[in-house]
Amino acid sequence: xxxxxxxxxxxxxxxxxxxxxxxxxxxxxxxxxxxxxxxxxxxxxxxxxxxxxxxxxxxxxxxxxxxxxxxxxxxxxxxxxxxxxxxxxxxxxxxxxxxxxxxxxxxxxxxxxxxxxxxxxxxxxxxxxxxxxxxxxxxxxxxxxxxxxxxxxxxxxxxxxxxxxxxxxxxxxxxxxxxxxxxxxxxxxxxxxxxxxxxxxxxxxxxxxxxxxxxxxxxxxxxxxxxxxxxxxxxxxxxxxxxxxxxxxxxxxxxxxxxxxxxxxxxxxxxxxxxxxxxxxxxxxxxxxxxxxxxxxxxxxxxxxxxxxxxxxxxxxxxxxxxxxxxxxxxxxxxxxxxxxxxxxxxxxxxxxxxxxxxxxxx
Numbered sequence: 001x002x003x004x005x006x007x008x009x010x011x012x013x014x015x016x017x018x019x020x021x022x023x024x025x026x027x028x029x030x031x032x033x034x035x036x037x038x039x040x041x042x043x044x045x046x047x048x049x050x051x052x053x054x055x056x057x058x059x060x061x062x063x064x065x066x067x068x069x070x071x072x073x074x075x076x077x078x079x080x081x082x083x084x085x086x087x088x089x090x091x092x093x094x095x096x097x098x099x100x101x102x103x104x105x106x107x108x109x110x111x112x113x114x115x116x117x118x119x120x121x122x123x124x125x126x127x128x129x130x131x132x133x134x135x136x137x138x139x140x141x142x143x144x145x146x147x148x149x150x151x152x153x154x155x156x157x158x159x160x161x162x163x164x165x166x167x168x169x170x171x172x173x174x175x176x177x178x179x180x181x182x183x184x185x186x187x188x189x190x191x192x193x194x195x196x197x198x199x200x201x202x203x204x205x206x207x208x209x210x211x212x213x214x215x216x217x218x219x220x221x222x223x224x225x226x227x228x229x230x231x232x233x234x235x236x237x238x239x240x241x242x243x244x245x246x247x248x249x250x251x252x253x254x255x256x257x258x259x260x261x262x263x264x265x266x267x268x269x270x271x272x273x274x275x276x277x278x279x280x281x282x283x284x285x286x287x288x289x290x291x292x293x294x295x296x297x298x299x300x301x302x303x304x305x306x307x308x309x310x311x312x313x314x315x316x317x318x319x320x321x322x323x324x325x326x327x328x329x330x331x332x333x334x335x336x337x338x339x340x341x342x343x344x345x346x347x348x349x350x351x352x353x354x355x356x357x358x359x360x361x362x363x
Contacts, residue, residue: 007198007340015039016170016190020180023108023165025077026095029053029216032073036189036214043196044212053216054228057196063209065355068237069195069346070225071188072218072304075181076328078164080109080143083154087147089118092138094163095219098328099138105330107143107164111157118145118164168330176336177261183324183332187339188240189214191322194343195350208355218304225304229311236277236316236353237308238346242334243268243295243321257295261323261335264291265342268319270301272309276359277318284348290341295321316359320345 008016019039024032033055037047044057055073076095083089089109103122108115121144122136134140143164147153170180178187196212199205211232216224218241229237246253247260259266267281285292300306301319309317322342325333 007194007343008336012194012197016178016187019190020170020182020186023110024073024075024182024186025163025165026074026217026219028110028163029073032186033214033216036073036193040193040196040212043193043200048231050227050231052224052227054224055214056228056232057193057212059196059199059205059210059212060207061209063207063355065208066211066232066234066236067206067208067350067353068211068213068232068234068308069192069350070213070215070237070239070304070308071190071192071241072185072216072224073189073214074216074219074224075165075184075186076219078107080158080160080162080164082160083150083158085150087145087149087153088121089143089145089153089158091141091143091164096328099136099141101329102141103136106167108167109143109145109158110163110165111159113157116145116156116158118143166330173333177333178336178339179331179333181330181332183334184242184327185218185240187242187322187334191240191339191343192346195347198343198347204351206350206353208353210350215304222304222307225307226311229308229315233312234308234315236357236359237305238277238281238318238320238349239303239305239308240320240322240342240346241303241305242324242327242332244327245323245325248325259293259295259323261325261333261338263293263323264338265345266293266295266321266323268295268297268301268305268321270297270305270319271299272301272306273297273318274309274316274359276361277316280352280359281318281320281345281349284352285345288344288348290345290348292341292345293323320349
């Protein structure tokens with residue numbers, strides 16, 4: 001039965017905070033991956049890494065039957081695109097960065113000389129014509145680093161192609177809500193690492209190969225998962241990512257379904273979700289009395305589930321999502337209890353897999 005006792009240790013929480021606070025934008029995930037691997041190291045037998053930075057901790061690497069549990073490591077960001085003669089910086093997206101939340105935010109520009117601080121500026125309300133004022137758009141937002149001209153910006157080490165992140169850091173709201181930028185989806189990497197820790201601490205390792213995967217470049221089209229899926233060629237993949245809490249204002253539940261933080265993991269229904277694997281997960285939740293929600297995701301989940309499912313000759317794949325408020329902002333919010341229950345559900349689902357299990361519709 002699901003326990004009220006927390007499974008998150010002091011070390012877990014220390015790692016989560018360091019991991020979330022560390023900047024790891026799409027294409028530049030290696031620093032965060034090294035933190036993740038250092039935390040995971042006591043719980044796995046070896047690591048696999050690939051050319052673009054996906055990282056995999058492996059338990060029982062010699063086993064023929066392979067099960068993946070996966071999250072993605074990258075966070076949305078911006079690129080420096082154009083520097084004006086008077087030293088202002090225009091940007092393009094690196095992933096689904098939201099232009100509407102940018103103005104008045106502080107930023108860090110990552111350069112070969114180190115971090116350069118800046119702000120997304122915006123004209124004062126006093127100077128705008130209410131009849132003609134424009135909303136923030138991806139084409140009109142700009143970063144100010146306090147430079148008088150282009151030459152001074154360049155002297156700081158800033159050039160087109162430098163990546164820009166937000167510095168907002170982790171905090172806990174009202175005792176049980178985790179808030180930070182980049183919870184989407186470094187929380188997934190954290191949760192699959194915690195599953196590995198639970199296996200280690202229980203002394204009951206699976207008899208198959210368990211591949212704890214932290215993929216890169218999900219935010220630009222599931223790229224890292226596609227690469228690592230082809231390399232690993234697993235038999236089963238259980239993916240975790242975030243989904244929307246649709247009970248907050250201005251979200252149409254008729255269009256997006258109804259899920260909310262605090263009500264348990266969200267089990268996805270979609271063409272890429274293998275039905276028998278999904279029902280295996282549902283059964284694990286019911287058996288252990290783990291609360292869960294259901295969500296339809298068609299025609300695709302939009303997560304790494306799709307990349308694993310359609311890799312090689314098809315991999316039985318499923319998605320256990322974590323409900324989140326304010327996705328792709330700097331105040332993404334999840335419920336601690338949901339985080340713990342996603343970890344429990346992945347752990348219980350993997351424990352119940354039998355070596356050689358194919359989840360075939362025709363057996």
